[in-house]
Amino acid sequence: MAAFACAFACVLLALASVFFFHIGRESHKLKRIQTLKHLYIIFKVSSSFLIELCVLVLLTISRLSDFRNMGAGGRMLDSSEENNLLKRVPVDPPFLLSDLKKAIPAQCFERSVIRSSYYVVHDLIVAYVFYFLANTYIPLLPAPLAYLAWPIYWFCQASICTGLWVIGHECGHHAFSEYQWVDDTVGFILHSALFTPYFSWKYSHRNHHANTNSLDNDEVYIPKRKSKVRIYSKLLNNPPGRVFTLVFRLTLGFPLYLLTNISGKKYGRFANHFDPMSPIFTERERIQVLVSDLGLLAVFYAIKLAVAAKGAAWVISIYGIPVVGVHVFFVLITYLHHTHLSLPHYDSTEWNWIRGALSTIDRDFGFLNRVFHDVTHTHVLHHLISYIPHYHAKEARDAIKPVLGEHYKIDRTPIFKAMWREAKECIYIEPDEDSEHKGTYWYHKVL
Secondary structure (H helix, E strand, O other), X not given: OHHHHHHHHHHHHHHHHHHHHHHHHOOOHHHHHHHHHHHHHHHHHHHHHHHHHHHHHHHHHHOHXXXXXXXXXXXXXXXHHHHHHOOOOOOOOOOXXXXXXXHOOHHHXXXXXXXXXXXXXXXXXXXXHHHHHHHHHHHHOOHHHHHHHHHHHHHHHHHHHHHHHHHHHHHHOOOOOOOHHHHHHHHHHHHHHOOOOHHHHHHHHHHXXXXXXXXXXXXXXXXXXXXXXXXXXXXXXXXXXHHHHHHHHHHHHHHHHHHHOOOEOOOOOOOOOOOOOOOOOOHHHHHHHHHHHHHHHHHHHHHHHHHHHHOHHHHHHHHHHHHHHHHHHHHHHHHHHHOOOOOOEEOOOXXXXXXXXXXXXXXXXXXXXXXXXXXOOOHHHXXXXXXXXXXXXXXXXXXXXXXXXXHOOEEOOOHHHHHHHHHHHOOEEEOOOOOOOOOEEEEEOOO
16 A cells, blocks of 8 residues: 555656646746646636545555455454454345334434435546546656556546445435436436446336345346356366456446346346346336436447547547546446345245345455445445435444444455455355254355
8 A cells, every 4th residue: 555655656756757748848938828727627616626635545554453364445354363253244224215214313214315416516627637637648648657646546446436436336326416407417427438327227226225235136246156156166276267357347346237137136038237128127117228328338439539539549438447446436336335244145935125234244455445435335325225315324334333233244354365264264154054044044155
């Protein structure tokens, strides 16, 4: 993390040097004044974000001892903490959903279109600033710095665009405003721009929330029983195989899920998110699935125009790789939310909604929690009450934690370490032989 912060600072300094050198080369006074005006406008609209970024970097550096051997967030755990963290959650909650709602302050249920829109505008301004800096000044850098600057731009742009994707996801849960048409309009635009079919994914994601951790009816992240583990899974159950599996999952997992329903619910026939007649959708949803397809076609057409005007390399560097990065972040976040040794899955003999909704876990992504609008560490709350906006989520989560007791878990294990551990430990599921809950399944690793 320190290396990233230092590298980021170096590139910013290099960009600043190139910028002022560029000004110095301007021979015409008017051009120099226009350039300075442009700088002032960019500084004015982005200054609040830059202040936030500096604070986050300083906070991150101040916690360097917690960031050893880690990915984006979390802290190192000793063995006793880790053993307690991996302890299985109870399967029978002693409370009702109504008890949880009563514990949450009333203001947490309020959805403000103005406040929600602020976060959209904020993220769009930041995304524009990143685009402006990359498009204007990275090409002016010498080769070694340019090779360093592009990955930093991709990471920063993918991060902020993941925040926009999260707001689009919030629209799908009617958590953006009090007006469904506003939510759907904003969500449709944001998700289409980030290569996600808004209405199609909204409906399948709704089914996921209605059937979380049901082995028979959940829409995604359905683990296999030992007898169903494929031979290639056994061959890949080693360090090189796990690296391949994780890279494949993070880069191709979301597109393949949309295209082929990989890792999703098994239907009687082929299913995907682009066919209005897919068995994923009901009769009344099919027209909106088609609208989602048209939104993506419009984005493809805009890309075609951009390629014709700027070239394929420019479009890939400025837009394509950050969008892939959004999908990588999305898969990483949801994989870690739904894959953990402490979490049960249920067949139809034992599943009920409250059991399933409680079978998720919060994660700590460090400073990215804020960039991702806190979706990373309020996921348990989200599965219980999905229409609470993100800016109230932390308050609501803290309000229900005393009621949840042992049923609430947050794993602060460093992200890369957690990702590797889940890939190694969570191979298949089986019920415990000596348990009375024969329909309750737990993760195992020994094949």
